[in-house]
Amino acid sequence: MRVGQGEITDMTMNAKFAGNVKVAGLAALGASLVAGLPAWAQDAAGPIQNPTVEQMATMVDKGDTTWMLVSSALVLMMAIPALALFYGGLVRTKNMLSLLMQVFMIVSICAIMWVAVGYSLAFTAGSPYIGGLSKAMLAGVGTGTYGATFSNNVYIPEYAFVIFQMTFACITPALIIGAFAERIKFWPLMLFVIGWSLLSYYPIAHMVWFWAGPDFLVDFPTDMGLLWGMGALDFAGGTVVHINAGIAGLVGCLVIGPRVGFNKEPMPPHSLTMTMIGASLLWVGWFGFNAGSNLESNGITALAFLNTFIATAAATVSWCLVEQLRHGRPSLLGAVTGAVAGLVAITPACGFASPGGALVLGLIVSPICYIFVSTVKKMFKYDDSLDVFGVHCIGGIVGAIGTGIVADPSLGGQGWVD
Amino acid sequence: MRVGQGEITDMTMNAKFAGNVKVAGLAALGASLVAGLPAWAQDAAGPIQNPTVEQMATMVDKGDTTWMLVSSALVLMMAIPALALFYGGLVRTKNMLSLLMQVFMIVSICAIMWVAVGYSLAFTAGSPYIGGLSKAMLAGVGTGTYGATFSNNVYIPEYAFVIFQMTFACITPALIIGAFAERIKFWPLMLFVIGWSLLSYYPIAHMVWFWAGPDFLVDFPTDMGLLWGMGALDFAGGTVVHINAGIAGLVGCLVIGPRVGFNKEPMPPHSLTMTMIGASLLWVGWFGFNAGSNLESNGITALAFLNTFIATAAATVSWCLVEQLRHGRPSLLGAVTGAVAGLVAITPACGFASPGGALVLGLIVSPICYIFVSTVKKMFKYDDSLDVFGVHCIGGIVGAIGTGIVADPSLGGQGWVD
Amino acid sequence: MRVGQGEITDMTMNAKFAGNVKVAGLAALGASLVAGLPAWAQDAAGPIQNPTVEQMATMVDKGDTTWMLVSSALVLMMAIPALALFYGGLVRTKNMLSLLMQVFMIVSICAIMWVAVGYSLAFTAGSPYIGGLSKAMLAGVGTGTYGATFSNNVYIPEYAFVIFQMTFACITPALIIGAFAERIKFWPLMLFVIGWSLLSYYPIAHMVWFWAGPDFLVDFPTDMGLLWGMGALDFAGGTVVHINAGIAGLVGCLVIGPRVGFNKEPMPPHSLTMTMIGASLLWVGWFGFNAGSNLESNGITALAFLNTFIATAAATVSWCLVEQLRHGRPSLLGAVTGAVAGLVAITPACGFASPGGALVLGLIVSPICYIFVSTVKKMFKYDDSLDVFGVHCIGGIVGAIGTGIVADPSLGGQGWVD
Amino acid sequence: MKLIIAAIKPFKLEEVREALTAIGVRGMMVTEIKGFGSQSGHTEIYRGAEYAVNFVPKVRLEIVVSDGLADQVVSTIQKTAKTDKIGDGKIFVLDVQHAVRVRTGETDDDAL
Amino acid sequence: MKLIIAAIKPFKLEEVREALTAIGVRGMMVTEIKGFGSQSGHTEIYRGAEYAVNFVPKVRLEIVVSDGLADQVVSTIQKTAKTDKIGDGKIFVLDVQHAVRVRTGETDDDAL
Amino acid sequence: MKLIIAAIKPFKLEEVREALTAIGVRGMMVTEIKGFGSQSGHTEIYRGAEYAVNFVPKVRLEIVVSDGLADQVVSTIQKTAKTDKIGDGKIFVLDVQHAVRVRTGETDDDAL
Ligand SMILES: Nc1ncnc2c1ncn2[C@@H]1O[C@H](COP(=O)(O)OP(=O)(O)O)[C@@H](O)[C@H]1O
């Protein structure tokens, strides 16, 4: 569901996430006689168009379901404890617990909101800008409804899709708080998170990720998103998650103002050990984020996984090289910051780039982010405490631009694949 | 294997976990000609009753196997390091290492016991109260024997079932020790764990979880457990694990008596950071515990995962709200305690409730547990150091009662599904 | 790919990792008509020999792909954060961050090297001692090429195989550094790691793990490695990873010389909490390492998982018993050291031993390693700071010898299975 | 004025603080220290290697009081911190020449 | 020589150190301590159980200076560490009889 | 009695403790401190931002001994802790008026 402007009728959606109807044992028989041939046989005849929910039930592979659940667990782990520790280690001792608390609560609140309204607003038809409330409280979603993948006639349980997207909706607001860490009050932050989810995250997710699915493209030819039509590529959420969060962070830190003592007292990280644990688990969890975004488990999934691995490694090394050149020695904080920059940059590109392209993207992103966190931040004197703008937004932009380049088949990229 | 009184002949068991016989290449051919039709074709004819081990071999989906192995790894992670850190952060510095040691050793000892006798005592026929020793040292279990799931004609490798249940047998005794943390000696605790596993855990697991599997119900109609017949619902072990451990903890802390200095010196947690890491990894790992308990990877698995997610989030928020009302501000310890309460409460219900039901269950459990850990504990003056009774037993009871309610189809529940 | 001396023509390899050719929709049709029968039907006719890449595309199970990706994530987690924390907790406070940094950078550098040349040198034909550069920068590897498993006609996406092996290539050099922790400089260490990967790891991986795959054995009968022919069994890398790293560590620590103050000042571990977290995550991650080495998800995978679990538990307990006898009480460091010794010892045996055999292997390895880290080290006065030789090399040797014994079918072992 | 330095067992801190507050002490400085004395430490064993830990965790109090209060403070600490087990600690009394309260600039007895 | 002991607020440390360097102080010892005084602590609540935390984090400076410099050091600390809020801390002055520099064996004023 | 305060390099602690035990010192208090002196600290760089770390980890000993032993203690510390490198530390000697052993109530020299 890479891009999509959401021009989809309710009817389409009912067909796609063919809700409500439970697939009871023999009830599916008629459909099965048609759908029941092995997958290759269907390939011979071309994929089934506009499958019914009974047909979809036969198009689910448990390997995909398992992969989506595992990926979801990994992305939750990215938020708690990984992101909480990554950020927590960077603040002063006295702010550690409040930061952990903020991340833990943001995840909880956003999980509730996602089930209550978020999924519906992001992934049902409505206006081109935001979905409707037809699936509020997951109405119509059941153990017998299915979500489309990027492959024809491949479906996953809709609940699995709900969960996977839920983890994204939980971690993205938590990313923002690094920009105004060490000075925000608890409840106002929670209100901000609720408002930002409603006003920014759900609409943007809807605009970028909502589409009809491959089996419905032929008969619903207008179900093609504006951004898709414009050729925007965002495999795993570089725009929706990282640029979006990065900008929110920058605006937030400008509005709130700098920390008391900013540029007067030293505010060094209190535990790089915690930051390193966090960064390591972010790396591990990000495989779920990026490779999970393929929504099934195949060669492209493995490619996305590999690209995530290699871009991160490259960005780690290149940040350390920058430090070696500038300061005469690399640092642990530099290494893990580079890793996160690499993870951010490869996010939109991970399913499109070749491993070589991912390597180059990783090597490039670190020096650019380095300039932002060290020089640009100093120049403009904003207090982006934990460099959400400098790493997530800038890294996201580098990734977004890079994606267009590395996806080019002449550079070994996958081009535009389903 | 939700419930079952264990009235099963040895013959049945040999058929079910059809041990010993290796499925050698062509040897399975005869059976294959019968069993070899795709799954949908079998649906048309109804499921195969009492399948042979050769037939079972064709009823295994690697997606399920992967899911069970991943779930098992997640549940081990719940014990070490998650539970160890959750508990460890709550004790005083001087007791940290001994607590970590206790959890690590309990897991090791219980793993050995499970292979030696536990699996056999819990999951073979014997008396209605405990199994026999026919599978001691996993005799008869092999790479070509299979365990039943809740779906007809769906099997998993028996080793995978052994492993998954093994992780439960390892973490449950470790849960108990929170009730008498900071005062128990090492070797006596290990003896207690061995005794409690033999006298409490294995029998209760046998009584609640042992049954013949769906393909053997027709021809072995008495193979239906007492608790099952009584309509008890326990999806992932609310009774066997949490209530059981909670009561053991309470009894233990009463027998052992309070810590030296209890109610005289302050004994605040020494590292809420560790406790938060532990709680976060418990949350992540609990997906394996709950969704893994479906024994396969399908829409119900995804539902169990989602319910685990949402109930935990809700309980986190509601504990914080209680604290806000009572003390004027929420705390990190409150948030993570609420999360664990939510996880406990949803455990028996996770495969039956609707997401809305899970949300309500989560919202309800926290205030009830809060009353127990703050007021009831003070009133009765027992020293349940880390609130095993107040959170696990009470949360488990809330969940057990709630399950009966939220499983009701009129409330969106799944009713009694296989 | 247990053993293989690499006497394989390039042609064979092209057939096996049938590179370059993308499986485009209908293009696979011809092959599909042959390959498209369900798996059991192929069994009846015997497996397809020398399948084409189009045929391989139909021999991929998404459950296997998911398992390989999950296993890879687990093995990365073993390196960062698990190994870094395990080692980091054992050094003095002042060396913590540099140790974390070393592990993080080694992983990054080795990941880049693996993609650039490592995979090609290890897993293409060349000389018997090392592969060629035909797949440098993963040339010819794509989303439509496949890697063989140990079962006939079962393939996984080649990228997944690349990734899984990549995690091994990343963690092995990181294991070594424990032997000369607290005294090595950063950049020289990185140069050492690069050199050692090229001169030791890639060649040994090639010699031990490279073979043609089961479907190519009949027509390429000489494609059987020297060590294989000699009956060497190494399921998950006891030799390539642990003995190899252990020897490198010993040599390194002898060449570099002891730490300043060695045997003069006390150098106790600075945080056994971190070491315990590391050991726990190593245990969890090792399931990916060992059971992932089966390259698919079936009963043998589950057996490897179970053996890993039980040998580790047994080694933990037996180390504690040794300490109880020698020092009157067990220690947390002893428990986790025993766990790692058990993990190392079961690595080569995990797919061959019976659970009983794994139990015995675990019980035996701890006393032997204990003698090395306590007595032999003192006797020879080498400063193997974190006992890489005593635990990994000795544990690996115990495992290698033990494998030959416990694999014996008369002892319940699997014998030599595919 | 006198500076009273006392090394006591950590778990006695709260009790001592309360007893001192009761007799009119209004402030103190508390440091976690490692004490060495006749109370012996213990041996830690790491992978067979023994480490003698000669130091025992103690808490060190520093209290500045007017000359008149000093004796009472000493005897209060002595009585409260006492457990009759070896390692109970020591109390030392030193002369203070001058005291200042940072906030107000008040000096000597007024500063306490 | 004089030993000047000061308990100040932690975030003032850097400022005080700079001010003292400016007037010629060349060394000091800094300890993180828990301070007890009129500045009240706070209450922590763990699962409904309240814990009074009576101690406030402070930083303790020890500076040995020649008699001549002592007054200036005291007044510099007092001025720099002052925030006019309760809990700013105290300064105490004690007599030192003897000082030695370990490296050289120099004594008294030469050792500082 | 004398209170001897010494700031030394951390890795010298064990050696100094042994040397002092050898000459009859029976107790001491040990604190981990941050030292500021002519030995310069280092610079830490976090994402391009430089932080000067002016403090160096030191260990501070406090030993109360009878007047007669004081000189020997000072010279023993000075000799043992010496590495001839900058930052070896300082030793200060103060007068103690009174000492009490908490356990027994013994006073002065008997208390040590
Ligand atoms: N000579 C000394 N100078 C300074 N502190 C001392 C001295 N002797 C003992 N102490 C402190 O008092 C504590 C208790 O002393 P110890 O000799 O162990 O027991 P006791 O006072 O009961 O005889 C020690 O841990 C140390 O902190």
Ligand SMILES: Nc1ncnc2c1ncn2[C@@H]1O[C@H](COP(=O)(O)OP(=O)(O)O)[C@@H](O)[C@H]1O
């Ligand atoms: N009598 C005392 N002896 C030693 N230290 C003291 C004494 N009184 C206060 N202090 C130290 O000074 C700090 C500040 O004192 P406090 O009474 O809280 O505020 P203020 O000095 O502004 O009145 C305390 O935290 C404590 O560390």
Ligand SMILES: Nc1ncnc2c1ncn2[C@@H]1O[C@H](COP(=O)(O)OP(=O)(O)O)[C@@H](O)[C@H]1O
């Ligand atoms: N004037 C002082 N007052 C108190 N402590 C001091 C003083 N000068 C130095 N120190 C302590 O002695 C340590 C060593 O002093 P430094 O000047 O660095 O080296 P050296 O003594 O070799 O000249 C410092 O780190 C500090 O802890």
